[in-house]
Amino acid sequence: MAEPHIVLDNVHKSFGSKHVLRGVNVGVGKGRSLAIIGGSGTGKSVTLKCILGLLQPDSGSIRIGGEEIIGLKGEARDRMLARFGMLFQGAALFDSLNVWRNVAFGLMQGERKMKAREANAIAIDKMAQVGLGPELANANPADLSGGMRKRVGLARAIAPEPEIIFFDEPTTGLDPIMGDVINNLIVDCTRRLGATTITITHDMASARKIADDIAMIYKGKIVWHGPANEIDCSNNAYVEQFIHGREEGPIQVDL
Amino acid sequence: MLAEVGRLALFTRDAVLRGLMPPWYFRQVWDQILRIGYFSLPVVGLTAFFTGGALALQIYIGGTRYNAENLVSQIVALGITRELGPVMAGLMVTGRVAAAIAAELGTMRVTEQIDALTTLSTNPFKYLVGPRIVAAVLTMPILVGIADIIGILGGYIVGTTSLGFNSAAYIKNTTDFVEFTDVTSGLIKAAVFGFIIALMGCYHGFNSKGGAQGVGRATTNAVVSGSILILAANYVLTSLLFEK
């Protein structure tokens, strides 16, 4: 069988004496969506940043479509990055640019170098896909609510139609209804693009809705990995504790 | 300390080798020229004006001890073009611009906007650092050129109104005395100071961490290290440019 689209093989990452990733092994098949669940500070965001090359892993291997990407430089790295889209935990909108320029950013920069008029039309279309009207096109991101910012971030991530998209806690801090709206948007957008996705979440409802597969990370290692519909009969003490939100169990909370 | 110097050296290398290579973001450069250059004009102009005036007064008062009060116009012109114009403008622009750059890039760092740039196929060194350095290196000499004129004007006004110099003689003394190299040496200094200002703002902004407090610290560090480096560079440049 061919190797999965995204493969992390024994990835380690430390910050000083803090060993955050301790041998992460996980794979995502092409066009499939993986949800990574796990407690705060277990290294979920760090894992995504290692794949994107925003952080340099200490050891291990990360392959996209069979190609090793750790240590890629220059044009090879640019070409690799152009295949990714990312929704950041805090949306990370550029506050020096208005909403449509944020959404169109990936289209007007890099390889594509689209003209403003053409990019604007696409941006308005992508905004409509995430339920934002054209009247917001010239708004300043700082004036938007948290849920709107997430949606702008989502539109920005999908606008260049990347083949791989990462969502870092897309529903955290949103009310349940807005959370569900975002979940549906993610499912819609990724189906339409046929993209391979990784979603980080604490929110089990969100994980069940978005994901084909779920992986649970604890202390820098994947402790369970399986199809989303088997999460309730995992027979895994970590997973059981997490999805039921119990204090007792193998997961220790450092207070 | 040594590690810090090493980090700064690596950052400088990236800033120059990547930041100044294509693709160039002309729009960003133009925005920065306006922000760094144009909007610094009032601050730099006022500083130069009062410095020139005070300098004239000091030289006159000090000069009376040696019957050298006639040298006011020449010494003001020399002092402003060679030293005070570039240094005062450099320090004022550091306070204004290095702080603003550090705060802006620091906020972009802690809110992950710099990471977001990278994921959108845009190199932050080319998009953020390069344009700021280019803009500062281009505009500082212009600012200092203007500061020279205004500073000399400040001296002239004090000289002709309260010190009783003859206006035509004051102007003639100045223009006869000042040499081309007096001005150009100051402009060379200004370009170097511009580089230091943008580099310090970008370096501390890029490396800020830990939320609002971290950004505040980055801003302070940018201004302090920028000012000290400007004064140190000024000494080195003075000895290089004027010692024969």
Ligand SMILES: Nc1ncnc2c1ncn2[C@@H]1O[C@H](COP(=O)(O)OP(=O)(O)OP(=O)(O)O)[C@@H](O)[C@H]1O
């Ligand atoms: N740039 C960094 N420098 C030092 N430590 C870091 C850095 N980035 C992350 N860490 C540390 O790595 C650990 C994991 O961080 P990470 O952001 O991956 O957590 P997370 O699993 O995403 O948590 P959350 O669910 O709260 O977002 C944390 O203890 C954090 O302090």
Ligand SMILES: [Mg+2]
């Ligand atoms: Mg996180």
